Amino acid sequence: MAGKEYDWENGAILEDHSRRKHKILREYIFDYLLVRCSYGPRDRFRIAIVDGFAGGGRYRCGTPGSPLIFIEELKRAVEQVNVKRAAEGQKFIEVESLLVFNDASPTAINLLRDNIAPVLAEITESTPRLHLRVEYLNEFFESAYPKIKESLGQGRYTNVIFNLDQCGDSHVERNTILDIMRSYPAVEVFYTFMISALLAFLKKNEPEMLQERLKHIGVSTVDIDKLSSIMSRKDWLATAEKIVFDNFRLFAPYVSPFSINNPGGWRYWMIHFANVYRARQVYNNILHDNAGQQAHCGRHGLNMLSYDPRHDDQMLYLFDQxxxxxxxxxxxxxxxxxxxxxxxxxxxxxxxxxxxxxxxxxxxxxxxxxxxxxxxxxxxxxxxxxxxxxxxxxxxxxxxxxxxxxxxxxxxxxxxxxx
CATH class of the missing domain: 1.10.10 (Arc Repressor Mutant, subunit A)
Incomplete structure (x- = not known):
């Protein structure tokens, strides 16, 4: 199922769900860098950030997109970390970052170059301890991934963040995510998709499992139009979250299956994959700092999905007080x-x-x-x-x-x- 493409040439409109995702992403990247760079004897930290669906850099309203968010937070974190290290008598830290920005739209990539150029020039003058190298690719992500992997390998990057905020739900293969998680020891992936993509996959490959999962809400066959009519139902969200988690939990030791809290329903999931518990710990805390931005349906304790949607009373966990x-x-x-x-x-x-x-x-x-x-x-x-x-x-x-x-x-x- 294809998503609506952004009109970067005439000025892409920033939708509410993207604004919410960007706020979480911005705060997470900053906290990630503070945690990794604030303490210890190291005087250099190397990280690669891959934005697989980078877009044009700025929306019609002037708000920065994810590529500029990454650069802005790298700058802010390096400056704050070094102020803190100086106050504690530690050596300054140098941060070296490879930024790989890919988009299938030539227009988007050309605009992105123009929007990033002055920001890079300013950082060179104002933040000498932040060293950025930017690579641009203009391909569909699956075609670009082998080149991205080769570039990361040549640079010997072990700290890697992938932002895969696809427009739609079919531009990233599940095997690609699995390969990413197995290729780098300290890797994290933010992966956005519409729940209809997973349901379509299950319909094709595991029809009996899907029918069992959905029969308690009266859905005997998976049809996107029918699903749209129950998008806001709590029991739909509970079932969808279990499906998401069960299908992705084998990809990484730590998987966040929480959905984007949209006013019109629960259509998007912003999945966070990580190989270490600390990443999931930080991500949970960020979500609480953004109460209402994402939602979980189920238990609130340690066993969040150990319930039977047909019998147990469900409560939405909106990460609020x-x-x-x-x-x-x-x-x-x-x-x-x-x-x-x-x-x-x-x-x-x-x-x-x-x-x-x-x-x-x-x-x-x-x-x-x-x-x-x-x-x-x-x-x-x-x-x-x-x-x-x-x-x-x-x-x-x-x-x-x-x-x-x-x-x-x-x-x-x-x-x-x-x-």
């Missing part, structure tokens, strides 16, 4: 169950690795739920006890206390359901 309050109640029981099931103790780092593909929760809420649980304690490497959520470290140990209360051993959501 109300959702966070609800999440904390589920987290208290879920975390106690997890620690108990693994033998009564686990390192915080191991805990993160286990949970972060199965929770939409904010880090602060997870830490608070641990500290507030009367049956758990967090011990430092020297044997001391953590008493505040914001002091928990990755090498601490979460431990079950020897004397426990009764109810945290059980899943509170199940107890409430049985009542």
């Amino acid at each position: 109300q959702a966070r309050d609800s999440a904390k109640q589920q987290l208290i029981g879920d975390i106690a169950n997890l620690v108990t099931n693994v033998g009564g103790a686990m390192s915080v780092g191991n805990f993160y690795e286990v949970i972060y593909n199965d929770t939409p929760a904010h880090t602060d809420d997870i830490h608070s739920a641990i500290i507030e649980n009367p049956d758990l304690e967090v011990l430092t490497t020297s044997g001391g006890e953590r008493r505040k959520p914001n002091t928990i470290k990755v090498d601490d140990v979460i431990k079950r206390k020897s004397q426990m209360t009764f109810f945290p051993l059980f899943d509170r959501s199940k107890l409430q359901k049985d009542d």
Whole structure:
């Protein structure tokens, strides 16, 4: 199913869903760079950023598109990191970035060159510790990918971010995403698509699975027109999210299946793939900073998709304060169950690795739920006890206390359901 192409020649219109995606992307890139560059003895950081559907750089309203967002946030992060490092007596860090911008439209690429040129010139003058090299490609992404992969290999880049914000839903093959995730140790992918693409794939390849997944909402055959009539239904979103997650969870250790919160329905998914839990942790926190921009339908605790849409009551998790309050109640029981099931103790780092593909929760809420649980304690490497959520470290140990209360051993959501 093809999407509506942007009219870059006459000035592309920035739609609401793109504005929302861009805000999340901007804040994530900045936080990513702060985390990677703020600490440690390193004096150089190298990163490649690939924008597979780059567009013309600016919309009709003058708002920057994703290529300029990447450049602006690289500049802002390098300046802030070095101010911080100077204040702490650390050496300045040099950031070297390869930017690969591809678009199938010759008009878009020509406009992009014109829009980026003055920005690059300004950075050369004002930010000498940021070194940018830009490559432009004018092809369909699948045709351009082998060249992109060769360029990244020649540059020996291990830190790579792909932004695959396709216009439509059929311009990126699933095998390409899998290849990206397997080719670079520290890679992340932002992948946008319409849910109809996945449903069409399932219709062709797994009809029995799809029929089983959708029969509880009265859809016996997958037809895009029929799906459009129920786009805003909560049960539709719940089912779609499970389909998205089940089909993409094998691509990467950490997959975010949350949908873009559109006023007219839930048509777009902005999937985030990552190989390390820290990336998913940061992404969850960014979504909470942008409450209402994305949505999750299901449980709010550790097992976010462990429900049956035919029976369980669904709640939208919009990453706002109300959702966070609800999440904390589920987290208290879920975390106690997890620690108990693994033998009564686990390192915080191991805990993160286990949970972060199965929770939409904010880090602060997870830490608070641990500290507030009367049956758990967090011990430092020297044997001391953590008493505040914001002091928990990755090498601490979460431990079950020897004397426990009764109810945290059980899943509170199940107890409430049985009542």
